[in-house]
Amino acid sequence: MTTRLRVAPSPTGAMHVGTGRTALFNWLFARHTGGTFIVRIDDTDTARSEKAFEDDILAGLRWLGLDWDEGVGVGGPHGSYRQSDRYGRYEEVAEKLIAEETAYPCFCTPGELETRRAEAEAAGRPPGYDGRCRAIDAVDARHRRNAGERAAVRFKMPRPGTTEFVDLVRGEIRVDHQHVDDFVLLRSDRRPTYHLASTVDDVDYEITHVARGEDLLPSTPRHVQLTLAMGGKEATYAHIPLINGPDGKRLSKRHGAQGVTEYVDAGYLPEALVNYLSLLGWSPSGDASIFPVTESIRLFELTDVQKNPAVFDRAKLDWMNGEYVRALPSDRFNDLAAPYVEQAAGHPLSPEEWSRFEQLSPLIQERAKLLTDIGDQVRFLFVDHDTVVTPETIGIIVSFPEAKPIIENAIERLTSLAEFDHESIETSLRGMLDELGLNARKGLQPLRVAITGSTVSPPLFESMAALGRETVLDRLDAARSRM
RNA sequence: GGCCCCGUCGUCCAGUGGCCUAGGACGCCGGCCUCUCAAGCCGGAAACGGGGGUUCAAAUCCCCUCGGGGCUGCCA
Numbered sequence: 001m002t003t004r005l006r007v008a009p010s011p012t013g014a015m016h017v018g019t020g021r022t023a024l025f026n027w028l029f030a031r032h033t034g035g036t037f038i039v040r041i042d043d044t045d046t047a048r049s050e051k052a053f054e055d056d057i058l059a060g061l062r063w064l065g066l067d068w069d070e071g072v073g074v075g076g077p078h079g080s081y082r083q084s085d086r087y088g089r090y091e092e093v094a095e096k097l098i099a100e101e102t103a104y105p106c107f108c109t110p111g112e113l114e115t116r117r118a119e120a121e122a123a124g125r126p127p128g129y130d131g132r133c134r135a136i137d138a139v140d141a142r143h144r145r146n147a148g149e150r151a152a153v154r155f156k157m158p159r160p161g162t163t164e165f166v167d168l169v170r171g172e173i174r175v176d177h178q179h180v181d182d183f184v185l186l187r188s189d190r191r192p193t194y195h196l197a198s199t200v201d202d203v204d205y206e207i208t209h210v211a212r213g214e215d216l217l218p219s220t221p222r223h224v225q226l227t228l229a230m231g232g233k234e235a236t237y238a239h240i241p242l243i244n245g246p247d248g249k250r251l252s253k254r255h256g257a258q259g260v261t262e263y264v265d266a267g268y269l270p271e272a273l274v275n276y277l278s279l280l281g282w283s284p285s286g287d288a289s290i291f292p293v294t295e296s297i298r299l300f301e302l303t304d305v306q307k308n309p310a311v312f313d314r315a316k317l318d319w320m321n322g323e324y325v326r327a328l329p330s331d332r333f334n335d336l337a338a339p340y341v342e343q344a345a346g347h348p349l350s351p352e353e354w355s356r357f358e359q360l361s362p363l364i365q366e367r368a369k370l371l372t373d374i375g376d377q378v379r380f381l382f383v384d385h386d387t388v389v390t391p392e393t394i395g396i397i398v399s400f401p402e403a404k405p406i407i408e409n410a411i412e413r414l415t416s417l418a419e420f421d422h423e424s425i426e427t428s429l430r431g432m433l434d435e436l437g438l439n440a441r442k443g444l445q446p447l448r449v450a451i452t453g454s455t456v457s458p459p460l461f462e463s464m465a466a467l468g469r470e471t472v473l474d475r476l477d478a479a480r481s482r483m
Numbered sequence: 484g485g486c487c488c489c490g491u492c493g494u495c496c497a498g499u500g501g502c503c504u505a506g507g508a509c510g511c512c513g514g515c516c517u518c519u520c521a522a523g524c525c526g527g528a529a530a531c532g533g534g535g536g537u538u539c540a541a542a543u544c545c546c547c548u549c550g551g552g553g554c555u556g557c558c559a
Contacts, residue, residue: 218554
């Protein structure tokens with residue numbers, strides 16, 4: 001039997017990293033088993049669904065490299081893969097269940113339900129639906145509906161009864177229907193609820209494995225009973241633990257970035273995020289922590305997924321991203337860096353400016369954790385001396401002992417250099433250090449600040465070579481005259 | 484409140500009765516290297532929530548307890 005898995009995001013918000021991880025696990029399992037991965041849009045919440053969110057989610061999936069075989073945008077044998085296109089089908093199922101008396105019309109209004117819920121809670125009774133309309137005779141109910149009375153449709157939860165199923169990550173689960181109320185299938189405006197739409201689609205699309213967030217675990221009995229009532233084949237379930245913030249609470253806005261797009265913008269590489277996410281709740285074996293996604297596909301099993309929730313650790317993601325950035329082929333790194341370099345420069349780069357960057361690029365690559373780190377490291381290459389040699393930087397320069405002789409000596413030596421390359425500069429300036437009796441640690445800092453405007457920079461000799469003699473002397477000169 | 488799920492270093496994982504004086508990774512601390520910063524190298528602190536059992540032997544099995552999370556909508 002070939003596996004069919006789906007991810008069914010709801011376009012009521014931007015794509016969350018939790019959605020990304022759930023999608024990743026579904027995708028890994030589909031790829032591991034040679035099955036089919038499907039993307040369906042759960043947009044039955046018409047009030048909150050937005051096309052822009054759908055676009056964000058699809059873009060996020062693509063960015064992560066989670067390609068799908070069937071679904072929105074690629075089509076397939078099951079129609080549009082967008083629930084708002086399938087209202088007719090959901091009504092059809094609901095009516096069929098009413099006819100078979102496994103569902104019934106409910107004439108209670110939202111207001112009535114609300115007051116009864118409040119009463120039940122006050123009295124210490126379970127707040128779920130009390131089943132009032134379940135007792136209405138089917139013929140009477142039909143007359144009332146024919147007469148135009150508004151009704152929702154509720155599922156007749158088999159009672160007494162229990163649902164038992166084997167969850168791939170949690171093992172055997174058993175729930176007494178006593179604790180599951182008669183949930184709404186179709187709203188009184190004829191739109192389906194999540195439970196109906198999702199279950200009907202899973203049955204119609206012949207989904208074999210449903211891997212989703214643990215928050216859906218309590219409603220799984222509803223889904224399996226509904227599936228059975230439809231005469232469908234039960235899927236195998238796997239409930240994946242949620243991702244928490246550092247405080248142990250469900251990951252949310254106050255924990256910082258939670259949208260996949262935010263990670264794109266923050267300069268993360270998709271391979272790094274995928275690698276990191278795959279490790280949240282799962283591990284390939286032993287000690288490996290950096291490994292290609294092909295390795296995850298090879299080894300992934302839903303049964304190996306962790307039961308307990310994981311905390312999203314930004315620091316570890318950052319480290320991992322650095323690993324991936326350093327591992328990039330240099331031309332690939334340059335391509336990725338280009339927009340950040342231009343942004344730092346404030347203008348499109350001329351070929352000459354680009355070659356300045358390229359000279360330094362390997363050293364930048366080693367030092368970048370995030371792509372967004374690049375700008376600050378290269379800005380000094382493209383600005384004029386007034387931006388670098390400011391009153392602030394002069395203040396820092398003069399705070400170093402011997403700053404003045406260092407700068408004067410350097411100007412003299414660099415002016416007379418035959419070749420202005422990294423080796424010549426280094427030889428020359430080390431000669432200066434000897435002459436002044438200074439070690440490199442102390443003696444080079446004033447120059448670094450005068451050249452780059454900061455005490456932290458790429459290696460100095462290479463930076464000078466990339467900048468070119470004229471600019472270097474210009475900055476040193478500006479520094480000397482302002483001290 | 485009720486129902487369900489979960490509980491190994493700060494964090495993510497390994498560990499499925501003896502190989503555990505509990506292993507790795509991130510982070511943290513210290514050192515080395517070093518022109519700053521990274522990277523790299525070396526070293527260190529750091530956990531089986533608690534209590535009872537079962538067993539020759541328990542992080543691993545059972546019970547209780549405590550703690551955390553989820554659900555409890557005509558949201559998904």
